[in-house]
Amino acid sequence: MDRLRIGLIGAGHFGRFHALKLAAADRASLSGIADPDAERAKAVAWEAGCEVRSVAELLEISDAVIIAAPAELHFELAAQALRAGKHVLVEKPIAATLDQAVALAGMARAANKVLQVGHLERFSAAHGAVTARMGKPLYIEAVRIAPFKQRGTDVSVILDLMIHDLDLILALVDEPIDHVDAVGASVASAHEDIANARIKFSNGAVATITASRISLKTERKMRIFSQKGYLTVDFSARKLTLIGRDIGMKLPGFEEFGVEQASWEDHDALAAEHLSFIAAILDGAPVAVDAEAGRRALAAALAVSAAIDEARALAVASGLV
Numbered sequence: 001m002d003r004l005r006i007g008l009i010g011a012g013h014f015g016r017f018h019a020l021k022l023a024a025a026d027r028a029s030l031s032g033i034a035d036p037d038a039e040r041a042k043a044v045a046w047e048a049g050c051e052v053r054s055v056a057e058l059l060e061i062s063d064a065v066i067i068a069a070p071a072e073l074h075f076e077l078a079a080q081a082l083r084a085g086k087h088v089l090v091e092k093p094i095a096a097t098l099d100q101a102v103a104l105a106g107m108a109r110a111a112n113k114v115l116q117v118g119h120l121e122r123f124s125a126a127h128g129a130v131t132a133r134m135g136k137p138l139y140i141e142a143v144r145i146a147p148f149k150q151r152g153t154d155v156s157v158i159l160d161l162m163i164h165d166l167d168l169i170l171a172l173v174d175e176p177i178d179h180v181d182a183v184g185a186s187v188a189s190a191h192e193d194i195a196n197a198r199i200k201f202s203n204g205a206v207a208t209i210t211a212s213r214i215s216l217k218t219e220r221k222m223r224i225f226s227q228k229g230y231l232t233v234d235f236s237a238r239k240l241t242l243i244g245r246d247i248g249m250k251l252p253g254f255e256e257f258g259v260e261q262a263s264w265e266d267h268d269a270l271a272a273e274h275l276s277f278i279a280a281i282l283d284g285a286p287v288a289v290d291a292e293a294g295r296r297a298l299a300a301a302l303a304v305s306a307a308i309d310e311a312r313a314l315a316v317a318s319g320l321v
Helices: 012-025 037-049 055-061 071-083 098-111 123-133 159-174 269-282 291-317
Strands: 002-009 028-034 064-067 087-091 115-118 137-147 177-185 195-201 206-213 217-228 228-233 239-245 249-251 256-263
Touching: 002 012, 002 055, 002 137, 002 269, 012 037, 012 064, 012 269, 028 037, 028 055, 037 239, 055 071, 055 291, 064 098, 064 269, 071 087, 071 098, 087 269, 098 115, 098 291, 115 291, 123 159, 123 228, 123 239, 137 159, 159 195, 159 206, 177 291, 195 291
Parallel strands: 002 028, 002 064, 064 087, 087 115, 137 206
Antiparallel strands: 137 217, 177 195, 195 206, 217 228, 228 239, 239 256, 249 256
16 A cells, blocks of 8 residues: 545544645545534535545545544544544544543554554654754743634643643653642633643653633743753744853853754644654554653643642632632
């Protein structure tokens, strides 16, 4: 097999992007789109040049599926696909619970099928630029804020936005989480719309993460301290600055220190994610973001949510709210 037939389950905002990328892929073809919203599915299928089909039909005619449905359906749909012997790329979060995440990993192993999780930031040029320049982080500060949009409010801002930074930080630190403190508030939806978490790892590293979907502007930044130096990243401006020993331009008065600045061109992370998924299936390449990575990110997100619940209960008991 040198060309995969990939079906898409979910024709929402992000599902449309998946459909258009698959329609233009060299080593895959879009075998169809399934979505309970018939009109939406028809519109995206017309744009991508494929047919609207049921989930059962997609599983019959496809080698693999991409699941871009609401988060609460991830487990059910991924399990159905794996039981049918199909490779799966499921959007983040991998599932709603850790038990579900573990079960999906087991199903994928038993079926000998690829199960990849859609943590898109892992395929960004920024991720490559950061990992190439930093050793083990001592401290990470991440900010991801954006104006309010109705899309994504079926889950909290932790599972909607913060989980991106949680996954990146887990990949950078690569140590177990020791403790989590967090606060959050539900402002415009039924779930937390703004949250801040402080995470301590078993090796002493610390990460502070802020996520908001009720801000006036969009901002995506990260600051990292390590033994190699201090790195700042502006994901929106596609720029980073590293200050450290024996690098770049020397700082006046501090000759042992230098500054390195870098930028990157716009990079199609979604296409890169698809290429990785296809290579894992056709070439046996390692799965870039496997079920264990998805489980770790979910576990961290759920730990943040639990810490917010604890903080809220304490605030209520003390009369703060």
